[in-house]
Amino acid sequence: MKKYLLFLVSSLFVTSVAFAADSQIWGDMRLEDILGYGQAESTKLGPLFTMLQSNYFAKAFLVVLVGVPLVFLIHYLIIGPKVFSHDGKKIYAFSLLARVIHQIAAISFMVLVPSGFIMVFGSTFGGGEFVRMMKDLHGLATIPFAIVVIPMFVIWVKDMFIHWDDIKWLMIVGGYLSRKKNPVPAGKFNAGQKTWYWLATLGGVVMVLTGASMYFMDFDIAMLREITGLSQIDILRAAAIIHNIVGVLITALFFVHIYMAVFAIKGAVNGIITGYKEEEEVKILHSSWYKKLKKQGKI
């Protein structure tokens, strides 16, 4: 793992310095640059890109920015948080490596998400130096996330495959529409957590690749053009379209993740800091995992 991280840090560093030196990204007319890429030779994604860019993307991000927190405010006021005893046994759930990887992803997202929003609403923020600074910060904060997203995938994948419990969990929305503390059908991770995991890791890789292609705009990978049959300008348009669509989904579920981890279950955030979860929380919210641990004599 150490060798992998060292290799990745050094190759990402070398790549970014090599490209940054003569890239147009430091110029400020990114859209204008895209338009400069031989508009004539390719109109495949032009109309779709312009239509989505001017009509939908900003609106979708606004719905996420306002709508998701609003729904959770209503949930918190009407149903309220689940409160479990903190006097019971502590159950070990997250290794030190998992927590370190997680915290790096969390910190990078705390930069990526706000800077991404400011770029989406760039004209509202005057579109000048401040927005350009956010673009650079967005690029820089991608590096730590790009380093940890694969290890995050690897460390948790075995617990993330779909199970009957997940269907039952979805049918009762994980028990979060009731104040009662009835045992909920879930393993170590419930259906909501698994959905976030797959989107955050696989979607995260897509965000890194599409983001990097928009950053290093004038890369020339003939193979990519041959495989996709798209010209450079359409590859950039496709990257922008995919980055926005996956960005809307990831941001929405990121807000859900924070609400669940910090507000909906009192004290749950301790689990990802100390590695230990409260026995009653596991017994109720991860009842199948609790039974399994009992059977194995681990608790």
Ligand code: HEM
């Ligand atoms: C400030 C932001 C964040 C907070 C407060 C937070 C908090 C937590 C907590 C408390 C858990 C343990 C949940 C449990 O008890 O089972 C957890 C798990 C997890 N976190 Fe985060 N997290 C944050 C950001 C992120 C980011 C940015 C990613 C990935 C891009 C991420 C991916 C995961 C995954 C995959 C899990 C395991 C499945 C799950 O519980 O959803 N987290 N996080």
